[in-house]
Amino acid sequence: MSKKKSTLILEDGSTFEGFAFGAARSVSGEIVFNTAMTGYPESLTDPSYSGQILVATYPLIGNYGVPPLSIDEKLGLPEFFESDRIHPKALVVSDYSFNHSHWNAVKSLDEWLKEYDIPAIYGIDTRAVTKIIREHGTMLSKVVPEGCDTPAEFHDQNTENLVAKVSPTEVTTYGDGPHKVVLVDCGSKNNIIRCLVRRGATVTRVPWDYDFSTLDYDGVMLSNGPGDPKMCGKTVENIRKAIAKGKPIFGICLGNQLLSIAAGATTYKLKYGHRSHNQPALMVGTERAMITSQNHGFAVDTDTLEDGWEPYMVNLNDGTSEGIRHKSKPFFSVQFHPEATGGPDDTEFLFDQFISNIENAKNK
């Protein structure tokens, strides 16, 4: 196989030479990393990575190929992916496995990336790149395969409303359980829907800016999503209405930040973002610690929460907030991903808690 060169160029001027796979085109975007050791199909279909260039710190990627885009008949969702497409603009790895091996694979990662016109680069010192990104916080970059034009500008997608780009435009319903849950989709991963439906919910998935106060519902699920929470003012307005209404609310990741803003708190950018499957969270006031999957660069300042709210979870590594809850009402949210995929599912019990909040509210 003849190797085709490709270059990764960072905003700070550093360049890394590697070889191309995936689509043969150049792109530009914010570069981010994740330290997960498994789950590239899940990460690549996670809408939170929309517009970003993703670096896998685990060096061996592509080993088990890519599963089929089979649709779960009951739910109407892909069985093995977190959305219906690849969201990052490009993928950066150290060692790409041209040969994959897995019973459930139908194609290679290379073929899959080509299908979605996503370029990728291998042969990169991903650890060196990660250290640069880590220290800069935000870094723009370009991936330029040999023979493709270098984009003139570094594209910064953070100036755009990414949520609007990944959120659906229509309302869809999943499942037929007794609990009516509104899912405010700011870039939701499919597994949030799976986790809810499995627990007896009928999920009504609505666009990020949809005024769901008009709907008849038992609980609100605020999804994860890409970018800066400050872009989602409309969602926050709707959340405030839901808070006033008093029915159970559960937020995840971006959803946690939006609920916090609705509860009066401010958010800030972390010095070192959390981008891994191994983040420890402690439930405040208990000895209960959990390993969580995370992907975020912004955090909530819980000191700024309005009265009535309190910290729920805290990160054991850097002490940042991992979630908030209302002291008396059934509202809570977490910064990590209890729906996992990829990553550990230790905190899936939070969906049980949400459903139990709904049941309690109904029985009142």
Next chain:
Amino acid sequence: MQKINKVILLGSGALKIGEAGEFDYSGSQALKALKEEGIETILINPNIATVQTSENIADRVYFLPVTPEYVEEVIDRERPDGILLAFGGQTALNCGVKLYESGVLEKYNVKVLGTPVQAIIDTEDREKFVEKLDQIDVKTIKSEAVTSVEDAKRVAAELGYPVIVRAAYTLGGLGSGFADNPEELETLAGKAFTYSPQLLVEKSLKGWKEVEYEVVRDRFDNCITVCNMENFDPLGIHTGESIVVAPSQTLTNSEYHKLRRLAIKIIRHIGIVGECNVQYALDPNSEDYRVIEVNARLSRSSALASKATGYPLAFVAAKLGLGYGLHELKNSVTKTTTACFEPALDYIVCKIPRWDLGKFKGVSHELGSSMKSVGEVMAIGRTFEEAIQKGLRMIGQGMHGFVGNKELAVKDIDAALTHPTDKRIFYISQALKKGYSVDKIHDLTKIDKWFLDKLRNIITTEKELDKYNAIADVPDDLLREAKQRGFSDFQLARIILRCKDGEIEDYMFRIRAARKERGITPVIKQIDTLAAEYPALTNYLYVTYNGTEHDIDFAHDDKSVVVLGSGAYRIGSSVEFDWCGVNAINTVRANGYRSVMINYNPETVSTDYDMCDRLYFDELTLERVLDITDLEQPHGVIVSTGGQIPNNLAMRLDSQKIRILGTSAHDIDRAEDRHKFSSMCDALGIDQPRWKELTSMDDIYKFVDQVGFPVLIRPSYVLSGAAMNVVSNKEELRHFLEMATEVSKQYPVVVTEFIENAKEIEIDAVAKDGEVMLYAISEHVEFAGVHSGDATIVFPAQKLYNETIRRIKKIARKIAGELHISGPFNMQLMAKDNDIKVIECNLRASRSFPFVSKVLKVNFIDLATRIMLGLPVEAPAKSAFDLDYVGVKAPQFSFSRLQKADPVLGVEMASTGEVACLGEDYYEAILKSMLSVGYKVPRKTVLLSTGDLRSKVEMIKPASLLQEKGYTIYATRGTALFLQEHGIKAQTLGWPDQNDGTPNTLDFIKNGKIELVVNIPKNLSKDELNNDYTIRRSAIDFNVPLITNARLGAAFITAFCRLDKSDIQIKSWNEY
């Protein structure tokens, strides 16, 4: 939390197959964790060569057998609050369970810290284990427990063959195996019942993936999985015999987390507090799985996982045992983040077992469900190709990686792939070169195609390289790719330059120079547990070509000292050199230098990143050491504390202007080179056994005519079997030379006169500028001819003439002076009637350094290191004459693991470990040591079969002692007659092949009627009569203690006849 002030930790005793250095590491970590809490620690471990039994690690050390009766005695004396059972392997665990069951722990109110004993029992007893996991709907391999061979056959018929048979409560799969049909099952089950009253028969899942998780739980029910690992070899090969990678490579997110979730479910349900290991079989064609087993203790895998991730499992497990929560502990690498996390790796590690099967006669090389390997290596890389090629070099069996090796002769390559042996990976290499497809190799081996494709990449690169004949013609990209795929300069020299063996070094340097000129050099990366997500100051490092930037800076201030480690544990080089390495580092650090360790053995303490200032977990090849010294530019390199591997690098490092600390490389060479050393001895008037290097059969016969039989033969090229042999007559000589070796100009043979019935003596010493500063003289119990590593050694020597000692000292002084020794050295000598001959001299620390250091209580390595650093030293005032106690070091053999191997001792070393105990006198010390390596004092019966006349005579006194003590003596015919002639009653037993109605030896052994077998081979050759072999082997297979040396047999029998249990002193090391 209940206040714990004093804790006993049980060690694992001697290193043996299935239970090796990993428990020195885990025990040391646990003791460190307790010490940090201000808890008083008591360690029981007779393994004197370990780091954990050194000063300042435990508060008190007992060099005593880890058996319930001795541990109870220590408990009675020490009255501890708690006991740790999980850090000393199966030995400690079994001992702990017995103490619990017999009520000893309750009687003395000793709390088991960490995992409760009931949880241990639930995982150890297969039936209970399956029942327990059934309760939570976790699938296990369904098996049935049986207590008879008939039942085993019935169950197997129900399940369908092949079946696997496992014995409950055994080390690393002892007594386990596969059976394809009822006949095989009968043999297997018969043997397994001697180890355990309960056997498990289950359906075999050969070909499934084997995956392990290391799981941690605290008392608050918080759980993490620190690491998962995937076996390269599919199910069917014991995990200790498999090549293993971490993390898993072929598992999807869904599979990874399914097994992780199950592991946590299991650890919670069983109720582990601390660490456990869960092994799975995973269907390669679905997400179906079975739990194979759970180890409710630190294990070989947990040591590997600790090194693979940087997460100190044993340390954390000990803290959790004290009642801490995971969230209350810090990550030892980052020091700022929490221990409650799961390490993210940004590299791949590859573990490869090290076998030494060639050292044993008759042993099968086929791998299966029981363990045979004696050590392991761990290679770190950022591609699989890089890691595995490094690893294959590290195992040190003359291989240079996956390619570039001497082709192994193989008749049927398909069979060699289907029936896994210690060499299978190299047959895969051959098959790929021959054009076998990955699919075909997969069909034959069931190894996942992902691994095979990666191996094929190595072959592809080799083929590319093979197109060139000059390094200058090889494009940069290809050269870089080759290095990224783990090719060494040696491999490149061989492939591109096609040089012959003799020239390779020179060519290797040419490759190196050309490569450096083109800027193709490796980078140093850190292992930080978080894949660079947070900044971490870590000194845990590896070398890779898959990167463009170093993670660290190099001070170049002449303040760092590189200490070369000892590599994989193998027969002949084991934990004792780790002790030496660790002590060298300690001294380097204590004297204001930064210590840099290079080593790659995950079972060691020296590769614990907090032992040194920088740990390069990497190869000890010339190329890699030079890569590191290029970057570090150290003050100097210590090559004399890591055994033979670093010692062999001395000359070549010196030729590259690397400063060797201590004795010069030139002088090391004068001791290593047989010819140079001999002429030096001649010049100094020091006697040696006569020897010659010969190139033809005629010359050999002529030389033997001069010196007489027996002679020791050392071929330089070995066709089959052991490399060295002693032959007693012309017939044997011809047989050996014709069958086993080649004799030619290219492959000369060294023939040495062999002196019978000579005492063998060792001197371990430290010199400064040629002047001996410290020495220890010890003697072997066995006569010369038993390898010094297999000998039972007494220090201080008890039975040497003063004149002998004086002469030995003189010889040592002369040699030290002549070779300008500065540092450690060791000599082996033989003495017959004060006539002393030097057998061997090594200008490095020897196997017995920790033993003599700890018995004398003067640290030889500390002194040697200070000398090598050029610091002022004074000769310690203490001498062996001051000691009013005796130390005896005894070897541990692992023959029970090595099916069919002849358990006889000879000039090739066969032991896998050792212990040493202290006693008021020789007999007390020898008894304790022998009990520590698994001998038991017989209650009623002993079998004597005592070989030649001299051995028979040797055994007269002990036999009469046995008679006085009321033992029934059984003996084979000749021995019985001889004993009767000397007034000792002995009951004659027939030879194994004798069918004349005489009660048969074999039946007696099988039926447990004999409690000790003394079988002395009739001559020095390993080719023993079949009957003797059968007796020895049955003793091993039916778990009856066996002694094959008359002097040792006499000593042991005398010791247990003279001493009662009450005569044995329970004293800690510092009380001597």
